[in-house]
Amino acid sequence: xxLFGGLYVVALAEQAYQxxxxxxxxxxxxxxxxxxxxxxxxxxxxxxxxxxxPLALFADRSPGARDPGPLHLTKGGPHERVxxxxxxxxxxxxxxxxxxxxxxxxxxxxxxxxTLFTNDGFPTGDGSFxxxxxxxxxxxxxxxxxxxxxxxxTYPPGGPNGPNPPTGPNPPPNGPNPPPxxxxxxxxxxxxxFGLVAPVAVERRRRRTRSETRHT
Amino acid sequence: xxxxxxxxxxxxxxAVSFFIPxxxxxxxQSAAARIRYTAGRYPELILPDGRHEVVTSxxxxxxxxxxxxxVWNETxxxxxxxxxRIDLSHQLLSVFRDGQxxxxxxxxxxxxxxxxxxxxxxxxxxxxxxxxxxxxAPMPYALRLTKDGVAIHGSNVREGWATHGCIGVPMDFARLxxxxxxxxxxxxxxxxxxxxKQG
Numbered sequence: 001x002x003l004f005g006g007l008y009v010v011a012l013a014e015q016a017y018q019x020x021x022x023x024x025x026x027x028x029x030x031x032x033x034x035x036x037x038x039x040x041x042x043x044x045x046x047x048x049x050x051x052x053x054p055l056a057l058f059a060d061r062s063p064g065a066r067d068p069g070p071l072h073l074t075k076g077g078p079h080e081r082v083x084x085x086x087x088x089x090x091x092x093x094x095x096x097x098x099x100x101x102x103x104x105x106x107x108x109x110x111x112x113x114x115t116l117f118t119n120d121g122f123p124t125g126d127g128s129f130x131x132x133x134x135x136x137x138x139x140x141x142x143x144x145x146x147x148x149x150x151x152x153x154t155y156p157p158g159g160p161n162g163p164n165p166p167t168g169p170n171p172p173p174n175g176p177n178p179p180p181x182x183x184x185x186x187x188x189x190x191x192x193x194f195g196l197v198a199p200v201a202v203e204r205r206r207r208r209t210r211s212e213t214r215h216t
Numbered sequence: 217x218x219x220x221x222x223x224x225x226x227x228x229x230x231a232v233s234f235f236i237p238x239x240x241x242x243x244x245q246s247a248a249a250r251i252r253y254t255a256g257r258y259p260e261l262i263l264p265d266g267r268h269e270v271v272t273s274x275x276x277x278x279x280x281x282x283x284x285x286x287v288w289n290e291t292x293x294x295x296x297x298x299x300x301r302i303d304l305s306h307q308l309l310s311v312f313r314d315g316q317x318x319x320x321x322x323x324x325x326x327x328x329x330x331x332x333x334x335x336x337x338x339x340x341x342x343x344x345x346x347x348x349x350x351x352x353a354p355m356p357y358a359l360r361l362t363k364d365g366v367a368i369h370g371s372n373v374r375e376g377w378a379t380h381g382c383i384g385v386p387m388d389f390a391r392l393x394x395x396x397x398x399x400x401x402x403x404x405x406x407x408x409x410x411x412x413k414q415g
Binding site: 053055058062064065066067071073074 | 251259261271274276277279280281282283303305306307308310320322324327328330353371372375376377378379380384
């Protein structure tokens with residue numbers, strides 16, 4: 001009797017387990033069908049909406065509205081044409097205080113030629129720069145031996161006992177220096193070519209030495 | 217030690233990489249299916265100028281397109297009047313022929329201070345190899361819409377980019393559009409707030 005009772009309990013438990021598992025499987029299958037039904041319903045609704053409103057399809061295929069924020073432009077901005085020979089700017093005021101009637105105006109001579117500088121590159125007027133004492137050269141005094149080159153003596157202004165030399169700017173002897181050119185000079189070309197050739201030569205020599213070492 | 221032939225190969229590869237054009241990377245999606253409307257129940261799209269256009273079928277594009285994507289399917293679509301719908305809010309362009317949509321693409325349009333005009337236009341002229349002197353840039357397969365230079369043309373459609381007012385479409389799509397569009401075809405540019413309704 002206890003044996004039958006025990007078997008009965010086991011059978012009940014097994015049935016309950018099987019019922020539970022069947023229930024689980026059914027639940028899962030039912031869930032799948034429900035999902036499929038949901039998807040189908042969604043698809044049907046979507047299709048119905050598309051039938052009613054084709055613009056809904058456009059919204060579905062769209063990458064969305066453009067995000068706010070900075071954008072890159074596909075092309076560069078409009079290109080301005082620069083006329084090289086066109087100048088609207090008037091010349092600015094002269095900062096050295098030389099001969100000038102007003103700001104931005106050059107003092108023109110009788111022939112319409114600016115008389116700011118003479119052909120020698122010296123200022124006009126009394127031959128001196130403003131705010132500096134006139135420079136006088138006393139050639140009668142004995143020359144001073146140039147310590148760097150005795151063959152070319154120098155004459156101090158005013159002689160050995162004359163006044164002190166002026167502290168003003170010295171006039172450029174041959175005008176301003178020309179601006180440096182952009183093209184490399186022959187020395188630069190030579191250096192660049194040497195920089196190309198030298199590593200190649202070193203590498204070739206090293207390879208040759210290595211191969212000789214390998215074959216010997 | 218890398219041999220000279222390998223040096224040459226690397227050099228050639230680098231040189232070739234410089235000449236690969238950035239444009240032309242547009243990607244057509246697979247031939248899309250078509251959603252056909254029931255006869256007698258065709259929807260209508262109302263253009264900005266009040267004109268009604270009947271739509272008999274549209275392309276069935278399941279997923280959202282990315283920048284550079286386009287779809288083209290004119291199989292079985294007879295010849296007929298062509299009109300183009302440009303939706304700025306959805307960044308889309310659709311081509312209709314004989315009431316059926318035959319192509320759609322993601323577009324670029326004008327950015328800040330270079331707004332794309334909206335409304336109904338017509339194709340004023342076509343120029344396959346147009347070059348803009350104002351922007352010093354090529355605009356291939358250009359369909360000119362306005363006299364001040366707004367056009368639909370091939371462009372490198374990428375996210376986060378904008379034009380100076382033109383409509384930029386993928387290059388391959390522009391070539392196809394150029395073949396089907398004609399002078400005088402209607403182009404409706406719909407603003408962000410669309411005024412159109414369906415019938």
